[in-house]
Amino acid sequence: MEVYKVESGGLGIKSKIKEKQMIIDGIQDFSLAQTLECGQCFRWEAQDSFSYIGVVGHRVAKLTWEPEGEQGSLRIQQMAHESSPDDEAFWRYYLDLDRDYGKIKRKFCRGNQAMKEVIRVGQGIHVLHQDPWEALISFIISQNNHIPRIKASIQGLCQLAGTPLGEAFGSPWYAFPEPRQMASLTREDLSPIRLGYRDEYILRAAKKVEEDGIDRLLECGQKSPEEALQYLCSFHGVGKKVAHCTMLYGLGHRSSFPLDVWMKRVMHQMYHIEEQDEGAMEEMAARQYGVDCGIAQQYLFYHITQSKKK
DNA sequence: GGCCAGGGGATTA
């Protein structure tokens, strides 16, 4: 059995790989459940409160969180034949484990008492690095929709058009459909998934990405937020909200601050900004939270949606 | 049966 250790990130996180599973330990400021259930992603299934199974790219994995006091370790069990040498780096990046969230949270709370309570509720949230194409389509589907239905629609889409990844943990798994796979579908093909009027949006998006080239979308991660926003909004069915979600969760733009009905509600509560005044909310976000305001958005969103559940 | 769900497009004025 091969065991090796890797150190990186400067946060004292170490990891070792045993057979087909990997353990990353010494992780702080992280909650697997909060990160996977704060509404930013739609393809993870809870097994229990410490364990989730899902698909990222062509990787099928079971993630298990093992708390140890203030810290914890993450066990990653991946489908055997999908292992590759860069798995470790892949999961670190996907889960954003090498960012100092403690420092970011302290910055958000400086001179902002209300934010301390907001962050206390979702203190383990990390903003993921998801696939940009999957994020774009997922958030088009999310419009005027509920999270359980969004998940069901995406699962249906993957089963319909995604590459089969084989069986693992007792079920068959599918990759998220590539633009090419989705572009060949018709509205009739999609009708069993019940996307409603959103089916046309995702088909047109697939065709546009086929025409423009996927790199045109991926390059938005390196471009300015203004340029990325402009390109994303050129997709039919993509407005500012969906564009900002794609930028934040898929393209790594941590300064994106998506404003939905919940965020408008919480920004009104905290800063007394009128709910239709998006410009004032964006200015306030930039001033209060700076370049990482997208991360602040996630704490705020989690807090307001959790508080309404009770 | 009306209202809402992490919106966006098209049409008005």
Next chain:
DNA sequence: TAATCCCATGGC
């Protein structure tokens, strides 16, 4: 640039 309506769908 706002405001309004419509776009399907399902849960409550």
